Amino acid sequence: MIPMQIGTPADFAAARTCFAAADYTVEGVCRRLGIQTVYEFRSLRQGREGSPEVADPLDLLIRLFLDGAAVDAVLVHELLPPSGFEALTALGLLDRHPDDPGKYAASVLLYPTESLYIASDLGSDAPGLAREAQLNRPDRVYRAITPNTQVFLCRLPTTPCERFLDLCSGTGIAALVASRYAAHAWAVDITERSTRFAEFNARLNGIDNVTTLQGDLYEPVAGITFDRIAVHPPYVPATEQRYIYRDGGEDGEEVLWRIVARIPEHLRPGGRFFCTCAASDRSGAPLEQRIRAGLGKRHSEFDVVVVTHYEVHPSEFYYRMAAGGRISFAEAEERHRLFQSVQAEQTLYCSIVVQRHTTSRPAVTVRRKRGKMAECGDIEWLLDWSAAVAASDLVPELLDARPVLSPDARLHLTHQPQAGEWIAETCTVAIEHPFPRTVELSPSAALFLPRLDGTRTTREHLQQLQAEGEMSPEITPEAFAAFIRNLVTDGVVQLAGFRLPARSNGSQEAVGLESG
Incomplete structure (x- = not known):
């Protein structure tokens, strides 16, 4: 009631x-x-x-x-x-x-x-x-104004789609936001209480293109496929389920893997799945590879991107909770033994994106660490660019493109004294937005990067560098294009058509594994 x-x-x-x-x-x-x-x-x-x-x-x-x-x-x-x-x-x-x-x-x-x-x-x-x-009822409907909910919603694109599915929907917030750009949205939760709250919230806002359904994950939408699936599942490790919205089984991942396993049944070609949760790297099995394995026999039809917000050893995290009085040290020790038994190396609070291919091409598996100002558009850019590279080497396109050095790029040089003068020893270009990366380059290669201002094509840059004697004539256009391609992948260089989206002021870091 x-x-x-x-x-x-x-x-x-x-x-x-x-x-x-x-x-x-x-x-x-x-x-x-x-x-x-x-x-x-x-x-x-x-x-x-x-x-x-x-x-x-x-x-x-x-x-x-x-x-x-x-x-x-x-x-x-x-x-x-x-x-x-x-x-x-x-x-x-x-x-x-x-x-x-x-x-x-x-x-x-x-x-x-x-x-x-x-x-x-x-x-x-x-x-x-x-x-x-x-x-303290187990089917409590948790508030939708936590920082973790903000992170989840900020990762969801707002471009138009036909069918949107919000799993583990709670208040229905993701489906209600999606009602603005989706032809129809579904909010599904296992508890009757959440389903009724979601229905009330839809009516409170005068929204009539959201359907609220009660059931276990995909069961209420059997036979329906979606352009976009969003889920903020229960992910807190718990030996006993106290709160349905929060507790995700002994290792916190039970609900996640049941969701991932049925993505092939419900995600349309070209569709994307978005999840914000905590999950772990295991010995010899980083999370992105575990996600791919969880997709089953049809995994080659999907791209997988994992963007980590922060990483921590699970035992360290729970001992910190015990030191703060949030759980007992006995509970922390129990969780330490559990994660040790499953060979968990670190727990990640992360955003997961899975995309289904529309054509036959190599699958993409990518992992990045989130920058402080990264947003949903940045993750989609990473997926779009990685998929484009997988489908083609892009050499012709790159040679005719006009590359631009990212304004966030920073050059770091170290020198050592030799024969009475400073000699460059190492050279790196670092980038913090959207994903922190450090790229090792030769000093000569790094020093030409500021010339990438969008006025010349990649081919013209190569010709000028070779004419000035700054680059060996043996460097082929294809090799130079591949060099530029790698810089784009790292976020150091941008291209028209694959420009990173403008940053807003609303991005924030995620705050806690224990929150819902």
Whole structure:
């Protein structure tokens, strides 16, 4: 039984009007609380600084639906318009507090994010109307404004597609965001509670091209294929399942491998699968190779890209948790033995992208470490470029292209004294965006890179370098094009048609393996 009520379209419209009139929007909340994004929100119980007094409708909605605090009934009636109050109570979002009938409290968390309004279950830091037992139920619907959720959503492209599938959907946030660019989106979760929350959220936002279904992973969409599949699965190692949204079996990967195994059944040619999760490298089997193996006999039809956000030895991570009092040292030791038994070398918090080929060509398997400002478009660029190189050596195209040195490239030279002068010993070009890379070059090769300003073709650069005696006449156009191709792969050089997307200011690092 969910705490909300599926009301009439008029009820949902009146609730949206109430929120908008109070400036209960991402921008309004962030301005009021002095934060940059709603993903930085901390409740009063979590130690947020500032006055707890309620001075206007925006303060009231923050206290009720983000802080989960009870507010005096007189103040609620004073600050909420009658139409808004009636809508919120009709939808079951607001009621008298059972322990203090002189106050109102919320039945759910409800917050603006991604230009939507999303409801999820209350928590111990924002209890609202919930009793203690309700705050820790195993099918709890976790909030969609965690930093890890932000990372997940930031990795999803916003280009048009026909069919979008959000697995392990929780609040349905990914499907609801996708409803803007997908002809139709499906939100699937194993719990009835999440499915009902997702349906409520779709109606709250007036969205009619999202279907919410309850079932185990792909079962509710058997026989349907998709252009895009997105999943933020449970990935926290747990010997016993306490929270369905969070716990992913003993090594945290049980749900992930069940999802990967059925990608061939449900991903269309040209379609892409996106996953943000924690998983591990094993002895002799890095994660990207494990993903490929998990695709089964048809793995050669797919490209696999893994971009790591950070890496840590699993035992180190859990001992840190024990030192911080989040788990016992006995639990940390138990998890250490488990990861040792499966030969886990390191745990990765990462983004995984799998693409199905549209034509017969060699498969691509790529792994990179994420730069601080990398975004979804950068991962898609890496996949597009790697697939293009796999399909063709690109030599003719590269010779006629006009390469441009990345503005993020940095040259590092070390010298040693010899015969009374400094002699170049090593030369590297480093790049931090989008993926940190260090490329070793000869000093002469590195020093010509600033000439790559987009005004000359690769062929013209080679001809000029050879005419100036800066490059051996034995270097063929094909070899020089291959050199440029490798620099593009490393992000040092960019080409028209394969330019890296412009960076926004919203990228952030992922924050925790233990979060959902």
